[in-house]
Amino acid sequence: xxxxxxxxxxxxxxxxxxxxxxxxxxxxxxxxxxxxxxxxxxxxxxxxxxxxxxxxxxxxxxxxxxxxxxxxxxxxxxxxxxxxxxxxxxxxxxxxxxxxxxxxxxxxxxxxxxxxxxxxxxxxxxxxxxxxxxxxxxxxxxxxxxxxxxxxxxxxxxxxxxxxxxxxxxxxxxxxxxxxxxxxxxxxxxxxxxxxxxxxxxxxxxxxxxxxxxxxxxxxxxxxxxxxxxxxxxxxxxxxxxxxxxxxxxxxxxxxxxxxxxxxxxxxxxxxxxxxxxxxxxxxxxxxxxxxxxxxxxxxxxx
Amino acid sequence: xxxxxxxxxxxxxxxxxxxxxxxxxxxxxxxxxxxxxxxxxxxxxxxxxxxxxxxxxxxxxxxxxxxxxxxxxxxxxxxxxxxxxxxxxxxxxxxxxxxxxxxxxxxxxxxxxxxxxxxxxxxxxxxxxxxxxxxxxxxxxxxxxxxxxxxxxxxxxxxxxxxxxxxxxxxxxxxxxxxxxxxxxxxxxxxxxxxxxxxxxxxxxxxxxxxxxxxxxxxxxxxxxxxxxxxxxxxxxxxxxxxxxxxxxxxxxxxxxxxxxxxxxxxxxxxx
Amino acid sequence: xxxxxxxxxxxxxxxxxxxxxxxxxxxxxxxxxxxxxxxxxxxxxxxxxxxxxxxxxxxxxxxxxxxxxxxxxxxxxxxxxxxxxxxxxxxxxxxxxxxxxxxxxxxxxxxxxxxxxxxxxxxxxxxxxxxxxxxxxxxxxxxxxxxxxxxxxxxxxxxxxxxxxxxxxxxxxxxxxxxxxxxxxxxxxxxxxxxxxxxxxxxxxxxxxxxxxxxxxxxxxxxxxxxxxxxxxxxxxxxxxxxxxxxxxxxxxxxxxxxxxxxxxxxxxxxxxxxxxxxxxxxxxxxxxxxxxxxxxxxxxxxxxxxxxxxxxxxxxxxxxxxxxxxxxxxxxxxxxxxxxxxxxxxxxxxxxxxxxxxxxxxxxxxxxxxxxxxxxxxxxxxxxxxxx
Numbered sequence: 001x002x003x004x005x006x007x008x009x010x011x012x013x014x015x016x017x018x019x020x021x022x023x024x025x026x027x028x029x030x031x032x033x034x035x036x037x038x039x040x041x042x043x044x045x046x047x048x049x050x051x052x053x054x055x056x057x058x059x060x061x062x063x064x065x066x067x068x069x070x071x072x073x074x075x076x077x078x079x080x081x082x083x084x085x086x087x088x089x090x091x092x093x094x095x096x097x098x099x100x101x102x103x104x105x106x107x108x109x110x111x112x113x114x115x116x117x118x119x120x121x122x123x124x125x126x127x128x129x130x131x132x133x134x135x136x137x138x139x140x141x142x143x144x145x146x147x148x149x150x151x152x153x154x155x156x157x158x159x160x161x162x163x164x165x166x167x168x169x170x171x172x173x174x175x176x177x178x179x180x181x182x183x184x185x186x187x188x189x190x191x192x193x194x195x196x197x198x199x200x201x202x203x204x205x206x207x208x209x210x211x212x213x214x215x216x217x218x219x220x221x222x223x224x225x226x227x228x229x230x231x232x233x234x235x236x237x238x239x240x241x242x243x244x245x246x247x248x249x250x251x252x253x254x255x256x257x258x259x260x261x262x263x264x265x266x267x268x269x270x271x272x273x274x275x276x277x278x279x280x281x282x283x284x285x286x287x288x289x290x291x292x293x294x295x296x297x298x299x300x301x302x303x
Numbered sequence: 304x305x306x307x308x309x310x311x312x313x314x315x316x317x318x319x320x321x322x323x324x325x326x327x328x329x330x331x332x333x334x335x336x337x338x339x340x341x342x343x344x345x346x347x348x349x350x351x352x353x354x355x356x357x358x359x360x361x362x363x364x365x366x367x368x369x370x371x372x373x374x375x376x377x378x379x380x381x382x383x384x385x386x387x388x389x390x391x392x393x394x395x396x397x398x399x400x401x402x403x404x405x406x407x408x409x410x411x412x413x414x415x416x417x418x419x420x421x422x423x424x425x426x427x428x429x430x431x432x433x434x435x436x437x438x439x440x441x442x443x444x445x446x447x448x449x450x451x452x453x454x455x456x457x458x459x460x461x462x463x464x465x466x467x468x469x470x471x472x473x474x475x476x477x478x479x480x481x482x483x484x485x486x487x488x489x490x491x492x493x494x495x496x497x498x499x500x501x502x503x504x505x506x507x508x509x510x511x512x513x514x515x516x517x518x519x520x521x522x523x524x525x526x527x528x529x530x531x532x533x534x535x536x537x538x539x540x541x542x543x544x545x546x547x548x549x550x551x552x553x554x555x556x557x558x559x560x561x562x563x564x565x566x567x568x569x570x571x572x573x574x575x
Numbered sequence: 576x577x578x579x580x581x582x583x584x585x586x587x588x589x590x591x592x593x594x595x596x597x598x599x600x601x602x603x604x605x606x607x608x609x610x611x612x613x614x615x616x617x618x619x620x621x622x623x624x625x626x627x628x629x630x631x632x633x634x635x636x637x638x639x640x641x642x643x644x645x646x647x648x649x650x651x652x653x654x655x656x657x658x659x660x661x662x663x664x665x666x667x668x669x670x671x672x673x674x675x676x677x678x679x680x681x682x683x684x685x686x687x688x689x690x691x692x693x694x695x696x697x698x699x700x701x702x703x704x705x706x707x708x709x710x711x712x713x714x715x716x717x718x719x720x721x722x723x724x725x726x727x728x729x730x731x732x733x734x735x736x737x738x739x740x741x742x743x744x745x746x747x748x749x750x751x752x753x754x755x756x757x758x759x760x761x762x763x764x765x766x767x768x769x770x771x772x773x774x775x776x777x778x779x780x781x782x783x784x785x786x787x788x789x790x791x792x793x794x795x796x797x798x799x800x801x802x803x804x805x806x807x808x809x810x811x812x813x814x815x816x817x818x819x820x821x822x823x824x825x826x827x828x829x830x831x832x833x834x835x836x837x838x839x840x841x842x843x844x845x846x847x848x849x850x851x852x853x854x855x856x857x858x859x860x861x862x863x864x865x866x867x868x869x870x871x872x873x874x875x876x877x878x879x880x881x882x883x884x885x886x887x888x889x890x891x892x893x894x895x896x897x898x899x900x901x902x903x904x905x906x907x908x909x910x911x912x913x914x915x916x917x918x919x920x921x922x923x924x925x926x927x928x929x930x931x932x933x934x935x936x937x938x939x940x941x942x943x944x945x946x947x948x949x950x951x952x953x954x955x956x957x958x959x960x961x962x963x964x
Contacts, residue, residue: 017473021394024384024444028403031441035418038425108317111310123314125553130321132545134502136519137538140526141324144331149338151327186321215306237409244411246505251526261413268417268509278421281414288411296405464651465684467671469698469749483688566731 036285043073043278073279082263083280087287089258093174093249094242097181098235101189104182105234109193110223113200124194131187139180139251146171146179146252172254180248185241189234196230197223229298236295240288260284325542332535349536359537362521365432366501369517373439374496380440381447381496382489388448389455407445415442416509423510430512438510439500446499447492454488494548501541591801592816593626600663602627602785603648603753608657610643610809617643619809620657630779630786632796635806636832641789644806645755648787650674661752672701677751681758683742685730691741692717692726698749716744719778736767743775747782754779756788760795772798793833797821805829826964830882835918837888837929839863839881843873856961857900862925866900868956873963883959888931888952890919890944895953902953903929907946917942921952 077083112123130138145151148167156162170176200223208218246261253259260280268277332350336343353359384404391397407415419438423430462484466476482489504519511520518537525534593599601624610618618640625631633641646652648659650671658665666674677698685694692713699709717723720740730738739759746754759775760768776799779786790796796803797817804814805828812832813825824830831838841860855868858881865881873879895902903923911918919931931952935942944950 017391020383021387021391021400024380024387024448025396025400027380027441027444028384028400031419031422031437032403032407032415033399035422038421039414039418042421104317104320107309107313111313111317114306114310115314125549126318127321129546129549130325132498132549133325133542134519134538136502136504136522136526137328137541138324140522140534140538141328143526145324145327183320183324186317190317240409241411244413246413247523261411264413264417274421277417281417284411285414292406292409295409296402299405300401459682459684461680461682461684462686464649464671465678465680465686465745466697467651468649468674468676468678469745470672470701471697472670472672480686563731566729569728569732570734570737 039278039281042275043282044070045275046070046072073276074283076276077279077283082258083260083283086258086260086263087283090243090245090260090284091287093177093181093259094239094245097178097185097242098239100178100182101185101238102231102235105186105189105193106231108186109190109197109230112190112194113197120198124191127187127190127194135184136247138184139248142176142180142183142252143171146176171252172257174253174257176252177249177257177259180252181242181245184248185238188237192234192237193227193230196227196233200226229301232294233298236291236298240291240295243288244284328535329539329542332532332539334532334535337532349532350540353533353536356533358516359518359521359533362516362518363537365515366518369432369435369439369507370497370500373436373443373500374493376436377440377443377496378447378489378493381444381492382451382485384444384448385451385455388452389458404445404448407442408449412503412505413509416506419506420509430510430515432515434510434512435507435515435517438506439496439503442503442506443496443499446495447489450492450495451485451488454485458485491552494552498545591628593629594624594802599626601625601660602629602662603787604660605644605648606658606660608644608647608654608659610640610647610652611655616809618647618654621809621811623804623811623814625785625787627785628783630776630799630801631788632800632803633787633789633806634791634793634796634803634832636791639806640809641806642757645678645757645787645789648753649676649678649755675752676755677746677749677753678755678757679742679746679759681761683730683738683762685738685741685745687730690727690729691722691733694730694741695745695748698745702749712748716748719747720744735762736771739763739771743778747778747784750782751784753785753787756786758790758792759788761790761792768795769798775799797833805832807832824882824960824962827880827882827962830880830960830962835885835930835932837883837885839865839927841865841879841881843875843877843879846871846873846875855956858961863903863923864900865959866956867959867961869961871961871963873961877963880962881959882962883954885918885930885932886916886934887958888929888954890921890931890933891951891953892944892948894951898951901956901959902951904949904951905929907944907948907950910942910946919944919950921950 108127112120112127115123143150146168148169148171150168150171152170153162153166153168156168157164157166162168170179204222204226205215205218208222209215213221244261244264245259246265249257249259249262250265253262264277264280264284267273267280333345333347334341334343335346335348384400387394388401388404394400416438419434419441420430423434428434458481462480463476466480467473471479502519503517504523507517508520508523511517522534522537525531603625605621605623608618608621609616621640621644623644633644635641643652647654648661650666650669653667658667660666661675686697689697695713695716696709699712704712713726714723717726720743722737722740722744725733725737725741730741733741739762743759746756756775760771763771772795775786786799788796788799797820800817802814802816803820805812805820807828813820813829815823815825820829820833824833827838830836839860841858841863843856844859844864845857846855855866856871856873856879857864857866858879860881867881894904898904903921905921905923907919908922908928909920911920915935916932917935919933921929921931923929929952
C-alpha cells in the first residue's frame with residue numbers, strides 16, 4: 001500500500017509525489033548542471049574551422065576519446081598574460097566595487113532601518129524599483145551622462161568647475177566601470193543589509209545605552225556585529241556576478257579595462273574560439289566555487 | 304536628532320544617485336535634438352520613429368512572447384522546486400538540487416549562457432526562439448523557487464492536514480488549499496521572472512539564433528553605436544510599464560492590508 | 576449511534592464506565608505503540624484502550640508524546656512499532672483522508688479563503704454528498720455551535736471564540752467515529768474556556784461520539800473527561816477517572832503533576848495495625864511521624880513518599896489532643912489569598928514548608944490566622960497517601 005508515502009510526506013517524497021521533485025530536478029540537471037560537463041569537455045578539445053567550431057570529443061571509442069583530450073587551451077591561458085591579467089583585474093574590480101557598495105549601501109540600509117516604520121515599505125520599494133527596470137537601460141543611461149560631451153561635462157561647465165573647452169574624461173575608463181557597477185548593484189547590497197538591520201531588536205541599543213555605552217561605540221559593539229550576516233550575503237550577491245560582468249565593462253569601460261566576462265565574450269563572438277572560451281569559463285567557475293559555496297550555505301541557513 | 308538628519312541626508316543622496324540617471328533618460332526621450340547636451344524642445348518624434356522601426360518592434364514582440372512563455376514555465380517549475388525544497392527534507396541528491404536552485408542566482412551570466420549554448424549545439428538543437436525560452440526558464444525558475452519557498456516556509460501546514468483529515472486527497476488538497484493561499488507569492492514570482500526575461504542580454508545573446516533577436520540584443524547593438532534618442536524612447540516606455548506594474552501591485556497590497564484591518568474590526572464587533 | 580438515542584440521553588452525564596467491564600470491546604486500541612524520530616523516542620511501547628462514547632483526555636507536559644499519539648490515530652504519523660486498532664480493525668497504512676476520524680486543530684486551521692459555511696461544507700463535499708444534503712448539514716452544524724448569523728463571514732472576520740466554534744462545527748460535520756481535539760481551548764481566555772468546556776461535554780453526550788482530547792491543562796482534563804491518561808516522556812503514568820487521578824495517584828509524578836500537594840520522603844517504621852485499622856502504615860519522615868490507612872506493598876524499612884493535598888490539612892492555633900502522629904507545629908510564613916481559598920505556607924522548626932488550604936467560608940477581610948502566628952497542622956488517617964514510585 002501507499003501507506004508510507006502519505007505519512008512520511010513531511011520528510012521524503014512518496015511514489016505519487018515524485019513528480020513534484022523530479023520535474024524541476026531533471027530540468028535543472030539537463031539545462032544547468034549538464035551544460036557544465038559539456039563546457040568542461042569542450043574546453044579540452046581542439047579548435048576547428050567548422051560548425052560547431054571545435055573537434056568534438058564525444059566521437060570514437062573510449063580510448064580514442066581519452067587520447068583526444070588535452071590541456072592545450074588551459075596551457076594557452078597560462079602562456080598568454082592577457083588571460084591572467086583579465087582574471088586578476090576582474091577580481092580586483094569586483095573586490096573594490098564590493099567595498100564601495102558596502103560603504104554606500106550600509107549607511108543607506110541603516111538609515112532605512114532607522115526610519116519610521118510607516119515610511120519603511122515605501123523606502124524598500126524605492127530601492128527595489130530600479131531593479132525592476134532593465135539593467136541594460138540603467139547602464140545605458142550613464143553613457144549619456146559620462147561621455148566627454150555628456151551631461152556631466154555640461155554640468156561642470158555650467159557651474160564653472162570646468163572651462164568651456166575642458167571635458168570630463170572618465171567615460172571608457174575604470175572609473176566609469178566602478179560607477180556603473182555600484183549603480184547597478186546597489187539594490188542587491190542594500191536589501192540584504194536592510195533585512196538584517198531591520199530585524200534587529202531596538203531595545204538592544206537602549207540596553208547598551210542604559211549600561212553606559214555611547215551611540216557610536218554601541219554601533220560598533222552591537223549593531224555592526226549583528227548585521228554581519230547581511231554584510232556577507234550582500235557582499236557575495238554582488239561580488240560573484242560582478243566578477244563575470246560583461247555589459248558594464250563593455251559599455252562603460254575602455255579598451256584597457258580588462259574583465260574576464262568581456263574577454264570570454266570576445267573569445268566566443270569575436271574569435272569564434274569556443275574551446276578557449278570554455279576553458280576561460282571553467283577557470284572562472286573554479287575561482288568562484290568557494291564564494292558560491294559560502295553563499296549557498298548562508299542561503300540555506302536563512303531558509 | 305543628529306542621527307536622523309544624517310539618515311535623511313544619506314537617503315536623499317542615495318535615492319538621487321539611483322533615480323537621476325533614469326529621470327534624465329526619460330526627459331531626453333522627449334528631446335527634439337539628437338544631441339544629448341542640447342535641449343531642442345519638447346517632441347514625440349523619437350516615439351514616432353521608434354514605432355515605425357520594424358526591427359525594433361519585431362524584437363519587442365519576440366521579447367514579450369519569450370517573457371510570457373519562460374515566466375509561465377519557470378513559475379510552474381519554480382513552484383514545484385520550492386515545494387520540493389520545503390516539503391521534502393530528505394531525498395537522494397537533495398544537496399545537489401538545492402545547489403542548482405541557488406547557484407543560478409549568482410552565477411555570472413556569461414557562464415550560464417555559454418554552457419547552455421554548448422548544450423544546444425552538442426545535442427543538435429537549432430538555436431532560435433525556443434532555445435531562448437528554455438534558457439530563460441532555467442534561470443528564472445530559480446528566482447521563482449526562492450520567492451515561493453519563502454512563502455511556503457510560513458505556510459501553516461495544519462491547513463493541509465485539516466483538508467486531508469476532512470477526506471480531501473493530497474493532490475486535490477494542493478489545488479484547493481495550498482495553491483490559492485500561496486498564489487500571491489506565485490504571481491510575484493511570475494512577475495519577477497517576466498522582468499528578468501525582458502531584461503536579459505547576455506544569456507539571450509548566447510542562446511538565440513536567426514530570427515529571434517530580442518529587444519535587449521537590439522538595444523545593445525544600437526547602443527554600441529552611440530546614444531540615440533530612439534533608444535531613450537523605448538527605454539522610457541519600458542520604465543513606464545514597469546512603474547505602472549509596481550504601482551498596481553503596491554495598491555493591491557495596500558487594499559489587502561485595508562481589508563485585513565476592516566476584518567479585524569468586524570471580528571471585534573462580532574464579540575460584543 | 577442513532578440521533579433518537581442521543582436525544583433520549585439528554586445533556587446529563589450518565590453513569591458510564593465500560594472500562595470496568597471485562598467483556599467490553601475497546602473502540603480504539605493502541606497496541607505496543609512506539610514512535611521514534613531518529614534517536615528520540617516520542618512514544619515508548621504504549622498500550623491504551625479507549626471505549627465508545629468515552630470522553631478521553633491525554634494529559635501531560637509538552638513533549639510527553641500526547642500529540643504524537645493523537646496524530647498517529649489521525650494518520651498524520653505512522654507508528655514505528657505496534658499497531659492501532661479502530662473497532663478491531665488495524666488502520667495502519669490508511670491515509671488520513673480515508674480514516675473515520677476528524678480532528679480539531681490547535682490552530683483551528685480554518686481555510687482563510689473560504690467562508691464559514693464553505694469551511695464546514697468542505698469535508699462533506701469530499702464525500703460527494705448532494706448539494707441539498709450538504710446545505711442541510713451545514714445549517715444543522717451552524718445551529719449546533721450557534722453561529723447561524725456568521726455563515727458568510729471569512730475566518731478573519733471572526734473572534735477567537737467564534738473561530739473555535741467553526742473549527743468544532745467543521746470537524747463534527749462528517750459525524751466522525753472519533754473526534755480528536757488538539758488543545759481545543761488553549762487559545763481562549765479563561766472564562767470563555769470554562770463555558771466552552773461544558774458545551775463540549777453537552778455536544779459529546781448529545782451526539783454520542785467518542786472524543787479524544789489532548790491537553791496540558793489539568794483543570795480542563797478534570798472537567799471534561801470520563802478518563803484521563805497522564806503521560807510523561809512517551810509512557811502512560813496512569814489511566815483513571817479524574818477523581819481517581821486526583822485522590823489516588825499511583826505515583827509521585829502523577830500526584831505532583833495534578834493539583835497542589837505536600838510531599839515528604841520517609842521510611843516505613845511499621846505496617847502493623849497499631850492504630851487499630853487494618854493495613855495502616857506508619858512512616859517516619861525525618862522527625863514527623865505520619866500514619867496512613869492504606870493497603871500498601873511497602874514493608875518496614877522501605878523508603879516511600881508521603882503525599883497530602885493542602886485542602887486535607889487542617890490548620891488551627893490550638894494544640895490537638897494527640898501530637899505524636901499526623902500533627903506538625905510551625906509558623907505561618909506566607910498566605911496566598913485566592914478568593915475562594917487561602918493557602919497557608921507553614922514553616923516548621925527544621926525549615927520545611929507545609930501547605931494548608933482553607934476555604935474562605937465567611938466574608939472576613941481580616942482572617943483569624945495571620946503572618947507569624949504559631950499554628951498546628953493536623954490531618955486524619957485517610958487523608959494522605961503512601962506512594963511507592
